[in-house]
Amino acid sequence: MPETVFCNLIVIRSYDLDRAAIFYTALGLTLVRHAHGNGPNHLAHEANGQVFEIYPLDKDQIATTGTRIGFSVPSVDATYAAAIAAGGQSVSAPRKSPWGRRAVVSDPDGHRVELTELGDS
Numbered sequence: 039m040p041e042t043v044f045c046n047l048i049v050i051r052s053y054d055l056d057r058a059a060i061f062y063t064a065l066g067l068t069l070v071r072h073a074h075g076n077g078p079n080h081l082a083h084e085a086n087g088q089v090f091e092i093y094p095l096d097k098d099q100i101a102t103t104g105t106r107i108g109f110s111v112p113s114v115d116a117t118y119a120a121a122i123a124a125g126g127q128s129v130s131a132p133r134k135s136p137w138g139r140r141a142v143v144s145d146p147d148g149h150r151v152e153l154t155e156l157g158d159s
Contacts, residue, residue, distance in 0.1 A: 046088050050102045051095035052147045055081055057125060058092050061145050064124035065109055065117055065153070101147070108152040114139045117153050126151070 052058040059069050059081055067083040067090065081092040095101060111117040114132045118141040122128060129142040129150055139155040 064120040103148040
């Protein structure tokens with residue numbers, strides 16, 4: 039068993055991959071479209087041994103909107119503004135918190151996305 043355990047994969051689902059791509063690209067993610075074997079086309083971002091994927095959500099599947107996602111970003115204010123411009127909704131505007139400068143937005147599918155400023159404490 040490894041000494042350090044960390045999350046290396048997060049998968050959410052979206053009704054509209056193109057709309058999701060606009061939103062998550064505005065956060066600074068580099069998304070690539072691909073499929074595994076006969077699986078569906080989906081979006082993936084890989085960085086530092088971690089993978090964030092967005093799969094299509096069919097009407098008969100359970101939504102993943104109860105999942106809260108967090109990203110460390112260089113500037114909460116700039117990323118928050120970009121997220122809103124890309125179709126996100128404000129949940130909590132940028133402000134100082136015990137965890138650093140942070141904000142929460144909702145993506146176009148309703149996933150809550152926490153933004154925390156890198157190096158801010």
